[in-house]
Amino acid sequence: MSASDQTSDAASQGRGGWLFNQPYVLLSITAFCWAGNAIVGRLAAGHIPPVTLAFLRWFLAFLIILPMAWKYLKRDWNAIRASLGTMILISFTGISVFTSLQYWSLEHTTALNTLLLQSAGPLFVAAWSLALLGVRLTLAQATGVLVSLTGVLVILLHGDLTAIAKIDFNKGDLIFTVALLIFGLYTVMSSRRPAMHDLSFVTFTFGCGSAVLIPALIAELLWRPAMELNASNLLSVIYVAVFPSTIAYLCYNRGVHLIGANRAAPFFHVVPAFGSVMAIVFLGERPQIFHFIGFALVLTGVFVASRKPSAAPG
Numbered sequence: 001m002s003a004s005d006q007t008s009d010a011a012s013q014g015r016g017g018w019l020f021n022q023p024y025v026l027l028s029i030t031a032f033c034w035a036g037n038a039i040v041g042r043l044a045a046g047h048i049p050p051v052t053l054a055f056l057r058w059f060l061a062f063l064i065i066l067p068m069a070w071k072y073l074k075r076d077w078n079a080i081r082a083s084l085g086t087m088i089l090i091s092f093t094g095i096s097v098f099t100s101l102q103y104w105s106l107e108h109t110t111a112l113n114t115l116l117l118q119s120a121g122p123l124f125v126a127a128w129s130l131a132l133l134g135v136r137l138t139l140a141q142a143t144g145v146l147v148s149l150t151g152v153l154v155i156l157l158h159g160d161l162t163a164i165a166k167i168d169f170n171k172g173d174l175i176f177t178v179a180l181l182i183f184g185l186y187t188v189m190s191s192r193r194p195a196m197h198d199l200s201f202v203t204f205t206f207g208c209g210s211a212v213l214i215p216a217l218i219a220e221l222l223w224r225p226a227m228e229l230n231a232s233n234l235l236s237v238i239y240v241a242v243f244p245s246t247i248a249y250l251c252y253n254r255g256v257h258l259i260g261a262n263r264a265a266p267f268f269h270v271v272p273a274f275g276s277v278m279a280i281v282f283l284g285e286r287p288q289i290f291h292f293i294g295f296a297l298v299l300t301g302v303f304v305a306s307r308k309p310s311a312a313p314g
Helices: 003-014 023-044 050-082 086-103 111-133 137-155 161-166 171-190 198-212 216-223 231-259 259-283 289-306
Strands: none
Touching: 003 111, 023 086, 023 111, 023 231, 023 259, 050 086, 050 111, 050 198, 050 216, 050 231, 086 171, 086 198, 086 289, 137 259, 137 289, 171 231, 171 259, 198 216, 198 231, 231 259, 259 289
């Protein structure tokens, strides 16, 4: 991309206003959308096969965003072609495989378990950052991850940290752990994507990721009963296409672009925090003191881990 194109790109993205350049707000929106995805994905389990839900999610998101992204996609096509292998791998990991495994896991485990396991996301990102880029967590980042992880455990275990030994992990939890490992790779690789507009990036990955799923979708349709076309299933598909896909991935990729993978990863811990809020609002659970303690720890940890490192004295 030429210097003039980069200037034009910055200007066009700047027209997104204040929000588009606020990584912490963007990553918080991402966490909120992904918390809802765990709940909807669990409700859809047994009604919509996992690959079907993943394919419909990304293909519909691709159709939603394509009209907005078309002019940027045409402009950035040469950059995409020059790094086509990398772009396909990013699409395959973060779009095709991660989502299919996530919905498959929810057929065998609870939304609560996946929310708890999602707290391990920053550790996978840190491991991939070290292995692929030689980037180590700073002391502040490591401390923040541990503090926010403690806050997540306080919320999910209702203030009794000894209860973690009573959690029943199963096949679904193992599947979701593998999914998180793969998403960690996606996060690190997407932070080193070719220079292009954010809309070009998500549109290509949505379209490529859904196309890659077609063989698995055909196999699933031959192996399992197809999704019933009823209001509940259609609403689930629309929700996952709009919120945890179109909105969340735009916000997430922009946030990673602005502050980097390691500083963005602690926002994984906000997902279960938002999940517990949703349980209070939508499932009628009553807020308890451990909710407030947990939220405080999560926010403190995310603040510490996501701060920009201070410059070394010269």
